Amino acid sequence: MKSVEKVESHIVKWLKDYANKHNMGGFVVGVSGGIDSAVTSTLCAKTGFNLICLEMPIQQESKQDSRASNHIEWLKNQFYNVTSHRLTLDKVFYSFKEILPMTNNLSSQSLSLANTRARLRMTSLYYFAALNQYLVAGTGNKVEDFGVGFFTKYGDGGVDLSPIADLNKSQVFELGKNLKILDSIQNAEPTDGLWNDNRTDEEQIGASYPELEWAMDVFDKQIDETTMTERQKKVLSIYSNFHRQNKHKMVQIPVCEIPKSYI
DSSP states (O other): OOOHHHHHHHHHHHHHHHHHHTTOOEEEEEOOSSHHHHHHHHHHHTTSSEEEEEEOOSSOOHHHHHHHHHHHHHHHHHOTTEEEEEOOOHHHHHHHHHTSOOOSOHHHHHHHHHHHHHHHHHHHHHHHHHHHTOEEBOOOOHIIIIISOOSOTTTTTOOSBOTTTTSOHHHHHHHHHHTTOOHHHHTSOOOOOOSTTOOOHHHHHSSOHHHHHHHHHHTTSOOOGGGSOHHHHHHHHHHHHHHHHTHHHHSOOOOOOOOGGGO
């Protein structure tokens, strides 16, 4: 980025202006132990508005869990306006699983249950937002939100505003370094934390974030594929497939428009 400091100031001002315009008293952020939620929560804290950080583990891997706790403690040591709650959602998740009907489609069930975790967290975030008249700040970046659609619809995609959604992952890391986010978070492999095996985002998608950023940049351009390496062709194919499959997440919900003559 040409000026990390200007980007930081711009986002903080944007957050403050939006909260003031809508007469809201603060922000709620789900803190996962990853760079996106760490940067988002820090930017919200810098507004001076009240910030509630939520830890919402569901069968969480211990390193993710400790990174989230350490980040919140780091925030509290720096900002007077930060409070937090830890909601262990294991019992809620298990109770939901117990009432589900049996299925032989185990692969689809695993994905559906992973997304269920994200939706339980969204419900928790909005409980505190409604209780306090706060805004839920999203933690998605540009590649996830508008490139490959790597988020859960009405899960981590269910937010009131998105402070970092115009920044690529590499730019979020750059901003995190400038904000002096804990090294343990800056050095952690990105993961959505929705699976018991701690699989990384790269393992799920099949490409790294720098590769996806390149693909997002060339996707709509007339690039001669004969000039690409085999890896670049593979990455572009991965990006294209995810973008096409997840397009429904990135566009406005379709509304069936009734012909005027009918009504």
